[in-house]
Amino acid sequence: MNWRKKTCFLLVLVGLLFCLGIDLAFSQGAVFAASPVQVFVNGQHISFPDVEPIIVQGRTLVPIRFLMETPAFGAAVFWEPATKQITLTRDTTTVVLWPDKRDIFVNGRGFVLDVAPTIRQGRTLVPLRFLSEAFGAGVAWEEVTRRALITMPPRERVVLGYYYGGSYEEFLSQYNNLTDVAFRWYEADEKGNLIYDYPPAHHLALDFARENKIRTQASVALFDPEKLHILLNNREARAALISGLVNLVREEGHHAINLDFEQIRAEDRNVFNTFLAEIASGLKQVQAKLTVAVPAKDREVSWRAAYDYAEIGKYADQVVLMAYDYNYRTGPPGPVAPYDWVERVIAYARQFLPPEKIILGLGLYGYDWPEGKSASSLTFSRAEALAAQHRLVPVWDPVSRLPHFTYVDEAGVRHDVWYENRASLKAKLDLARDQGLAGVSLWRLGMGFPEFWADLAAFK
Numbered sequence: 001m002n003w004r005k006k007t008c009f010l011l012v013l014v015g016l017l018f019c020l021g022i023d024l025a026f027s028q029g030a031v032f033a034a035s036p037v038q039v040f041v042n043g044q045h046i047s048f049p050d051v052e053p054i055i056v057q058g059r060t061l062v063p064i065r066f067l068m069e070t071p072a073f074g075a076a077v078f079w080e081p082a083t084k085q086i087t088l089t090r091d092t093t094t095v096v097l098w099p100d101k102r103d104i105f106v107n108g109r110g111f112v113l114d115v116a117p118t119i120r121q122g123r124t125l126v127p128l129r130f131l132s133e134a135f136g137a138g139v140a141w142e143e144v145t146r147r148a149l150i151t152m153p154p155r156e157r158v159v160l161g162y163y164y165g166g167s168y169e170e171f172l173s174q175y176n177n178l179t180d181v182a183f184r185w186y187e188a189d190e191k192g193n194l195i196y197d198y199p200p201a202h203h204l205a206l207d208f209a210r211e212n213k214i215r216t217q218a219s220v221a222l223f224d225p226e227k228l229h230i231l232l233n234n235r236e237a238r239a240a241l242i243s244g245l246v247n248l249v250r251e252e253g254h255h256a257i258n259l260d261f262e263q264i265r266a267e268d269r270n271v272f273n274t275f276l277a278e279i280a281s282g283l284k285q286v287q288a289k290l291t292v293a294v295p296a297k298d299r300e301v302s303w304r305a306a307y308d309y310a311e312i313g314k315y316a317d318q319v320v321l322m323a324y325d326y327n328y329r330t331g332p333p334g335p336v337a338p339y340d341w342v343e344r345v346i347a348y349a350r351q352f353l354p355p356e357k358i359i360l361g362l363g364l365y366g367y368d369w370p371e372g373k374s375a376s377s378l379t380f381s382r383a384e385a386l387a388a389q390h391r392l393v394p395v396w397d398p399v400s401r402l403p404h405f406t407y408v409d410e411a412g413v414r415h416d417v418w419y420e421n422r423a424s425l426k427a428k429l430d431l432a433r434d435q436g437l438a439g440v441s442l443w444r445l446g447m448g449f450p451e452f453w454a455d456l457a458a459f460k
Helices: 003-033 064-068 128-134 168-177 202-211 225-232 235-252 266-284 309-315 339-349 380-389 422-434 450-459
Strands: 038-041 054-056 059-063 076-080 085-090 093-097 103-106 109-112 118-120 123-127 138-142 147-151 158-163 180-188 194-196 215-222 256-261 289-295 318-322 358-363 366-370 376-378 395-397 402-408 414-418 439-443
Touching: 059 064, 059 128, 064 076, 064 085, 064 123, 064 128, 093 128, 123 128, 128 138, 128 147, 158 168, 168 202, 168 450, 180 202, 180 256, 194 235, 202 215, 215 225, 215 235, 225 235, 225 266, 235 256, 235 266, 256 266, 266 289, 266 309, 289 309, 309 318, 318 339, 339 358, 339 422, 358 422, 366 380, 376 380, 380 402, 380 414, 402 422, 422 439, 422 450
Parallel strands: 038 147, 158 180, 158 439, 180 215, 215 256, 256 289, 289 318, 318 358, 358 439
Antiparallel strands: 054 059, 059 123, 076 085, 085 093, 093 103, 103 109, 118 123, 138 147, 180 194, 366 376, 366 414, 395 402, 402 414
């Protein structure tokens, strides 16, 4: 083969290889372009099991529920079938949108999206960047790896104050240290009636909370086991109570219903869970949440068997662990909320509930047990005054992490006093923070003291 033929052959070969290379490059590019979009929230990869994210006109759309219900977002998703309206709520932010419409509202303010949400295989996909930023998140896009990196700031810790009795003055002075207030003005009966027990000028506290953007909860109580048994086992009575609660939210604008049903019998466990499912469904009509207060336990015990933490967590947006009354008024003297017990209570609850749903209940009180008699409750200020009156220095118990002392009254009767002080409450605040809990609740407003409020401000 002469040099001309060799040159032609080489040129043809190079041309073929070049063309093949271009085809391979395009093929590889097509495969690369078709690789799925990956979404990470605070470093955690989000799985979309049935519908993958898509890119439309340069905007990434993702299935809304799988994103919003991640622990970092923790937003509630409400769907209105008749209007196809989707409402998302997280803390103080509310977003309203519709499939196939570019209009979107954030806390009542209207915006127009570049790309409308869409429905694919029964899943609603929404623009990732706009929605994330509406809830305060930062969004970065990696073009090469096709990864969306969302950075969600830490959630505000919940500080829920129960308002009952002489709470008004402390509520006015410490409202800025609260995120929520539960007004303990409502009771239920066995027939499903909602009983209103308003204190004088109650509207002043309610109006003050609204003006200062404190979320309000209606705390509804029933403590009689027989009445609870009748109510929970009667479908019509349950429906009547739920209807009353939904109307209460409509009339007074509460953010949540705070359910405090105590002393439920073990045999009523299943019907209690049924009631929770029904009330959670009913509250969605008015876009309200459900908070359920439960007795604390560090293991399964027969006298608290009605409170199935895992089932309750399916329906409750938040669960208040009433981690107090370990030693109670009619029992023997001892710590009311020992630290080591509270640790075990949290550990047990976390086996069944995600920490971001758990609110640790703090009792801001103690007990004074006269020998042989039931105790009376007392505040930190009253306990310290008693110790000073009898010239006593309270003793710090290192296991329960609580102060206590004994004294003898004018009649010669011995008293045992256990109570909470700044150090004991600070230890529990630190525990709630370290365990990643949603926050704390306070029983009750009106029992606090300045040093505690200072620590609570730092916790919040």
